[in-house]
Amino acid sequence: MAPLLEIRSLSRSFGGVTAVQSLDLHVMPGELVSIIGPNGAGKTTTFNLISGLDRPDAGEIRLGQRALAGLSPEAIAALGVARTFQHGRVFANLSVLDNVLIGAHTRLRAARPGAPLIGPIAELFRALVRPVWVKREAQAHEQEAHEILALFGDRLTPRVNDPAYSLSYANRRRVEIARALALRPKLLLLDEPTAGMNPTETTEMQALVADLKARGVTILLIEHKLEMVMQLSDRIYVLDDGAKIAEGAPAEVRNDPAVIEAYLGHSGVGGAATAAYEAVA
Amino acid sequence: MSSFVDYTVNGLVIGNIYALLAVGLALIFGVANLINFAQGSVYTIGAYIGWAAITFLHMPLPLTMAIVFVGSGLIGVLIERIGLRPLQGKARIAPLIATIGLSFVLDQLVQLIFSASPRALPSDLPDIRIDIAGGSIGAMDVLIAGAGLSSAAVLYVFLRFTKLGYAVRATAQDREAARQMGVNVDAVNSAVFAIASALGGLSGLLVGMYYNHIDPAMSFQATLKGVVAQVIGGVGNVPGAIVGSLLLGLVESYGIALLGTSYRNLFAFVLLIGFLLFLPNGLFGGRSVVHSEPLTGSFIAPSREFPVPRWAVIALTLTAFALPLIYNAPYLLQTLTNAWLAAMLALSLTLVSGTTGQMSFGHAGLLAIGGYASALLALNIGWSPALSIPAAGLIAAAIGTALVFPAFRLRGHYIAIATLAIGEIVSLTILNWESLTQGAMGISGIPPLSAFGHEAYSARSVYYVCLVVLAALALLQTRLLSSHLGRTLRAVREDEVAARSFGIQLSHYKSIAFAFGGFGAGVSGGIAAHLYSYLNNQTFDSQLSLLALTMVILGGMGNVLGAILGALVLVGLPEMFRFAAEYRILIYGIVLLLLIRFRPQGLLGAV
Numbered sequence: 072m073a074p075l076l077e078i079r080s081l082s083r084s085f086g087g088v089t090a091v092q093s094l095d096l097h098v099m100p101g102e103l104v105s106i107i108g109p110n111g112a113g114k115t116t117t118f119n120l121i122s123g124l125d126r127p128d129a130g131e132i133r134l135g136q137r138a139l140a141g142l143s144p145e146a147i148a149a150l151g152v153a154r155t156f157q158h159g160r161v162f163a164n165l166s167v168l169d170n171v172l173i174g175a176h177t178r179l180r181a182a183r184p185g186a187p188l189i190g191p192i193a194e195l196f197r198a199l200v201r202p203v204w205v206k207r208e209a210q211a212h213e214q215e216a217h218e219i220l221a222l223f224g225d226r227l228t229p230r231v232n233d234p235a236y237s238l239s240y241a242n243r244r245r246v247e248i249a250r251a252l253a254l255r256p257k258l259l260l261l262d263e264p265t266a267g268m269n270p271t272e273t274t275e276m277q278a279l280v281a282d283l284k285a286r287g288v289t290i291l292l293i294e295h296k297l298e299m300v301m302q303l304s305d306r307i308y309v310l311d312d313g314a315k316i317a318e319g320a321p322a323e324v325r326n327d328p329a330v331i332e333a334y335l336g337h338s339g340v341g342g343a344a345t346a347a348y349e350a351v352a
Numbered sequence: 353m354s355s356f357v358d359y360t361v362n363g364l365v366i367g368n369i370y371a372l373l374a375v376g377l378a379l380i381f382g383v384a385n386l387i388n389f390a391q392g393s394v395y396t397i398g399a400y401i402g403w404a405a406i407t408f409l410h411m412p413l414p415l416t417m418a419i420v421f422v423g424s425g426l427i428g429v430l431i432e433r434i435g436l437r438p439l440q441g442k443a444r445i446a447p448l449i450a451t452i453g454l455s456f457v458l459d460q461l462v463q464l465i466f467s468a469s470p471r472a473l474p475s476d477l478p479d480i481r482i483d484i485a486g487g488s489i490g491a492m493d494v495l496i497a498g499a500g501l502s503s504a505a506v507l508y509v510f511l512r513f514t515k516l517g518y519a520v521r522a523t524a525q526d527r528e529a530a531r532q533m534g535v536n537v538d539a540v541n542s543a544v545f546a547i548a549s550a551l552g553g554l555s556g557l558l559v560g561m562y563y564n565h566i567d568p569a570m571s572f573q574a575t576l577k578g579v580v581a582q583v584i585g586g587v588g589n590v591p592g593a594i595v596g597s598l599l600l601g602l603v604e605s606y607g608i609a610l611l612g613t614s615y616r617n618l619f620a621f622v623l624l625i626g627f628l629l630f631l632p633n634g635l636f637g638g639r640s641v642v643h644s645e646p647l648t649g650s651f652i653a654p655s656r657e658f659p660v661p662r663w664a665v666i667a668l669t670l671t672a673f674a675l676p677l678i679y680n681a682p683y684l685l686q687t688l689t690n691a692w693l694a695a696m697l698a699l700s701l702t703l704v705s706g707t708t709g710q711m712s713f714g715h716a717g718l719l720a721i722g723g724y725a726s727a728l729l730a731l732n733i734g735w736s737p738a739l740s741i742p743a744a745g746l747i748a749a750a751i752g753t754a755l756v757f758p759a760f761r762l763r764g765h766y767i768a769i770a771t772l773a774i775g776e777i778v779s780l781t782i783l784n785w786e787s788l789t790q791g792a793m794g795i796s797g798i799p800p801l802s803a804f805g806h807e808a809y810s811a812r813s814v815y816y817v818c819l820v821v822l823a824a825l826a827l828l829q830t831r832l833l834s835s836h837l838g839r840t841l842r843a844v845r846e847d848e849v850a851a852r853s854f855g856i857q858l859s860h861y862k863s864i865a866f867a868f869g870g871f872g873a874g875v876s877g878g879i880a881a882h883l884y885s886y887l888n889n890q891t892f893d894s895q896l897s898l899l900a901l902t903m904v905i906l907g908g909m910g911n912v913l914g915a916i917l918g919a920l921v922l923v924g925l926p927e928m929f930r931f932a933a934e935y936r937i938l939i940y941g942i943v944l945l946l947l948i949r950f951r952p953q954g955l956l957g958a959v
Contacts, residue, residue: 122853123853124849124852124853143852144849144852144853145852145853145854145855145856145857148852148853148854148855149855153853153854154853156850160847160849160850161850162842162843162846162847162850162851163846163847164655164842164845164846164958164959165839165842165843165846169839169842169843172836172839173839173840173843173851173854173856174854176836176840176854176855176856177854177855179836181835181836182836182840184857184860190860191860191861191863191864191867192867194837194860194864195832195837195864195867195868198831198832198835198836198837199828199831199832199835201831201835209835209836234656250854254854254855
């Protein structure tokens with residue numbers, strides 16, 4: 072079977088600081104692959120490169136047969152790659168429902184771009200005149216958005232029409248994931264979905280991600296909570312200083328001396344790293 | 353050859369004057385991340401302080417300059433205290449709008465105190481001219497160059513070697529870090545505004561003496577020139593601002609030599625747009641200054657829409673339609689007609705700036721395009737207004753969108769500057785394209801509103817035309833907002849990065865917003881042309897753009913009913929109390945300041 076996502080010798084540096092250094096990585100269809108590593112290891116940069124927000128200095132990124140490097144973020148989204156953001160980027164003044172509906176934008180036939188000049192005019196007319204198929208499509212999408220929100224239990228369903236800025240931090244993260252799911256992604260990039268969540272919420276999120284995996288969603292996950300990573304992942308990549316230092320199944324990575332050293336041997340080891348070590352060991 | 357030297361000297365002199373303005377703007381941008389739209393007002397005030405000192409007190413020049421320096425500096429402290437300090441932590445656009453409000457207030461105060469008519473500002477400098485290489489340099493030129501150079505030197509010493517100068521530079525680099533290290537950031541801001549305004553006031557005095565002419569209307573152009581110079585040099589960059597100013601002065605001077613005086617500003621704004629598009633960080637700007645903040649939805653304050661019940665909207669609409677039948681007073685109907693026309697403009701702007709988040713400071717340009725299009729179609733081709741007005745809407749939509757399209761990749765303050773410049777370019781093109789527009793003479797004899805052979809002369813019929821068109825536009829916009837476009841445009845406003853990551857093509861949707869908005873504004877301009885029967889390049893000026901912005905903020909950004917309410921209040925109330933025109937602008941300024949401070953989400957809430 073061919074990999075869904077394949078990254079070859081990907082590099083990116085910012086003014087002399089190497090963020091990602093000839094990284095090789097692949098994700099098979101249906102797999103859940105995690106990227107772990109200390110802060111500044113290049114995890115989020117990798118996500119930015121895959122999703123087109125940043126451009127690589129060198130290397131290849133392929134989604135199936137398509138080369139992604141150099142494509143715009145909107146084009147990559149249209150190919151079926153959805154992501155969440157490390158610090159959360161919900162649309163603050165939009166309702167929870169509208170946030171999720173934006174996630175379905177690439178699938179909205181009423182919003183298909185069309186030819187330059189004619190496309191925008193046609194879209195404007197579809198929005199104003201609203202033929203039957205446009206209405207039906209809007210209803211179907213709304214229905215689907217409610218179903219996605221229901222995945223989060225009663226966390227979001229009572230707040231469907233609330234503006235996103237009024238939500239708790241954890242709920243904003245959930246909205247981000249709901250929005251990404253609405254794209255019906257071939258590949259879902261989750262950037263620290265449990266950041267800022269308490270243990271109960273983390274367990275809940277872990278169950279949700281496991282559920283998504285069981286539904287066949289292909290996921291690339293960045294996460295600091297190693298317990299969760301070990302339990303969920305099919306395979307793990309460990310990055311340090313932009314380079315891959317280990318990869319493999321959780322059991323292999325757990326016992327890799329390079330990994331233990333990366334977490335322990337770093338200058339500025341703090342509580343987080345020690346905790347991480349304990350989780351690994 | 354002689355003229356070349358003269359034009360060069362003139363360019364450098366003007367450049368020095370711009371530099372005094374632009375350096376202040378750069379300092380303020382550096383520490384406060386703000387383009388100070390009141391800078392031109394301080395410049396005007398400086399000129400008038402100097403005029404008063406010379407005319408009434410017969411002060412010698414050095415003392416006059418000292419008084420101007422101190423007086424303007426104090427105004428700067430006041431601007432910081434009112435316009436900036438209370439707004440920390442609010443949306444980034446808030447202080448910018450506050451400085452616009454302050455500039456309204458200050459300019460109108462100057463006009464009320466000193467009258468709108470121009471004054472002569474004599475200088476008692478000896479009339480000596482030194483001949484150089486076929487040209488000549490006068491005492492005034494030397495004075496201005498000296499003021500420019502010595503200010504730059506003093507500023508350099510201040511920033512490099514004084515403790516406060518260190519604090520200013522530290523604040524400019526990292527505000528929070530500076531605060532944590534014990535820098536009193538408020539004091540730094542205050543000092544920077546004082547310095548910037550003192551230099552700006554001096555600049556106004558010098559320019560008044562140079563041309564022997566001052567008037568209250570010089571403020572806005574001065575701000576614009578300072579901004580242009582700053583963008584050329586790199587926003588927030590002090591040495592860059594000086595070089596940018598000299599460059600701008602020279603380009604303008606040579607441009608005048610080649611094409612004539614009326615092209616001066618056109619050069620400045622075309623240069624500005626060129627830099628914004630191709631070198632947005634300016635000649636000396638190093639790192640990219642364009643970045644966006646996650647999570648905050650940095651544009652408008654989090655707010656909820658004030659729920660206006662449907663029956664109330666219907667009742668108010670019916671009242672508006674029934675009013676002329678019950679109470680047919682021409683004066684009232686004319687006032688309301690003006691309000692409806694303004695409301696069309698506000699609807700357009702609230703979609704573009706409120707819903708889509710693209711701050712447009714040049715929206716009156718769309719009215720001008722629509723007005724001229726309809727007038728010319730009616731006069732030159734003989735179209736009926738019933739046909740020429742919708743056509744004008746389409747033309748304004750097409751031209752407006754095409755003009756702004758290249759600027760779509762700019763954000764925040766930059767799109768505001770770009771649209772401001774585009775508005776000026778439209779007005780200057782109208783002024784200079786005499787074969788089509790008859791330039792400053794204007795177009796007269798535009799036929800009145802008519803449809804199918806019926807002419808609408810009476811106040812009542814004109815009222816109905818405007819009300820029906822407004823209601824139709826408002827309904828269309830409401831329908832647009834309730835479709836997928838509504839949420840997509842708002843997503844563009846909230847977070848461009850996240851929007852792109854979900855497949856939203858920014859320029860596609862910004863085009864839709866500008867085209868739809870342009871149509872409404874063009875229709876408004878078209879109707880106005882037939883009502884006024886006369887248009888010139890100043891009929892729809894940049895002040896109207898800023899007035900429309902006040903209406904939109906008053907009603908609530910993106911709020912359809914709010915835009916209409918804002919227009920009604922700001923056009924209607926001054927009429928009701930019969931304020932003279934100059935008090936109106938003063939009131940608009942105060943309304944803007946109070947809103948930004950106490951109710952940034954507007955009366956009906958931003959949507």
